[in-house]
Amino acid sequence: MIHFKRLATAVALGALAAGGALAQEISAPNLSYRTGPFAATGIPVMNGQIDYFTMLNERDGGIGGVKVNFYECETGYNTEKGVECYEKTKSDAIVTQPWSTGITLQVLPKSNVDEIPILAPGYGFSAMADGSVFKWAFNLPSSYWDAASMILKGLGGDDMSGLEGKKIAFLHLDHPFGKEPLPYLEKKAEDVGFELVPIPVGLKEMQNQSAQWLQIRRERPDYVVMWGWGAMNVGALTEAVKTRYPMDQFVGVWWSGHSDDLQVVGEDGKGYRSISFNAPVENAPVMDDIKEFVVDTGKTQSDEEQRSEVFYQRGLVMSAALAEAIAAAQTHFETDVIDASQLRWGLENIEMTEERIAELGMTGMVPPFSTSCSDHTGHSGGWLLEWDGEKFVKASDHLMADAEDIEPLEKQKAQEYAEANAPWPTQDCEM
Known part of the structure; x- marks a missing residue:
């Protein structure tokens, strides 16, 4: 070295x-x-x-x-x-x-x-x-725009065509951090043809997201993309388990991929993924x-x-x-x-x-x-990491963001x- x-x-x-x-x-x-x-x-x-x-x-x-x-x-x-x-x-x-x-x-x-x-x-x-x-x-x-792009590619393929006609719930902290990817996500929703449903989570609602997950149950999205941090992550994961939302359809930004948060739900969180620029x-x-x-x-x-x-x-x-x-x-x-x-x-x-x-x-x-x-x-670029019930492991090849749209x-x-x-x-x- x-x-x-x-x-x-x-x-x-x-x-x-x-x-x-x-x-x-x-x-x-x-x-x-x-x-x-x-x-x-x-x-x-x-x-x-x-x-x-x-x-x-x-x-x-x-x-x-x-x-x-x-x-x-x-x-x-x-x-x-x-x-x-x-x-x-x-x-x-x-x-x-x-x-x-x-x-x-x-x-x-x-x-x-x-x-x-x-x-x-x-x-x-x-x-x-x-x-x-x-x-x-x-x-x-x-x-963050890179992260959003890599998540969409991970879900819909390199050209994102697999997302056409799908519905994506965007569960995000109601804070500048959580709103940051919206310009890119809104553009791609229009370009690719998927429906984006923003669902904000207030700072006081992070640990009690029953209203947000009630909306998710009503909307029946094909995917939930989470822009969460800290206590919000645990609140969301707990509600997802409680409502039996499929974990393999639940993906977070790199701040929503903390091992301690997933340990709260353990085996029930198996299949959950987050994008990450490190492994x-x-x-x-x-x-x-x-x-x-x-x-x-x-x-x-x-x-x-x-x-x-x-x-x-x-x-x-x-x-x-x-x-x-x-x-x-x-x-x-x-x-x-x-x-x-x-x-x-x-x-x-x-x-x-x-x-x-x-x-x-x-x-x-x-x-x-x-x-x-x-x-x-x-x-x-980065990788999708997947929770295997005990730890995060690489679950994708190296992904690169969509430079043609992001630049x-x-x-x-x-x-x-x-x-x-x-x-x-x-x-x-x-x-």
Whole structure:
């Protein structure tokens, strides 16, 4: 395995030769949510994220000889608290991770002023993929529109023709997160010829969805697609079992594929699927390093079961992408302690090839992807994961989103956003 310190040897040796101190650190705050109604979802991901940087700090002395201070500011998934955390942490931050589509939308206009990149891996406003409009925002490796596209392909075939004449209930959190895929889903419903039935779930209804599932029983949809998070997932799964809805016709976004949620229904949840841009690989080499440098030294908040699951390993993948961007920026700018602007360049130049993923010890955990000035998502694609009664397993080949439909929609919605928030600075990605 190639370690980060070896990747940035030239940078580190140059600083040493010049008598530079390598004791400085890189500040990378995470606007976490370990409390509140979504804590069950947030905790394993946050554990995976912080454990990856702890491993780098312990194993390699950080990245390029500089330790990363990956610390958390608790938001409870509350938008107001999230904005407070952003303001509190931005003074020395090279990045902000809002961890909520609502918080992301509030922070997005600030990014142009504060010039701090927003990293929203697998969430946020899908049009942030358009780097020419959203210079400071990144939602790699896959967006919510990507997720919706992959789900439809998984259900209806690559051309989605199998969905013609079908009815799809869209059970979603009544929140910016839950509404995000609607522009794409509405377009595809019209293009393909299926009926889309949006069924919102309010924050106060997450644990008692009897009204929503009564509507589902009346509508008799061919499929239920869920955009749920935290307590909403358990509520929906419990109602699906109670009403005997066929689990093989029930599919969720990647935040609706948490092992703990499915364990509540156990064998009754068998056949349920979720789309995911990562897959759990228990024997991946990176897991050995996590055990040696983080677990065995008592520096983790996770347990053995959690570390084998999708969400914890998703946190590892997310932090690996950020670490790759930091390393790329260090090398490009020939400096060990990078600033926010330099990280922005690094985030535009991530190259997660199959070879690099293998070097990171993550083969099979994430598909290859790359970013650029114009593409701030990378559109990695993903897999459908299926609950086998005890755990999630891969249930599809690698799926790719429908770029022909998504790219024009990204540009359209990005331009609409820029016009609505004028004057909005853009960058020329053709240079």
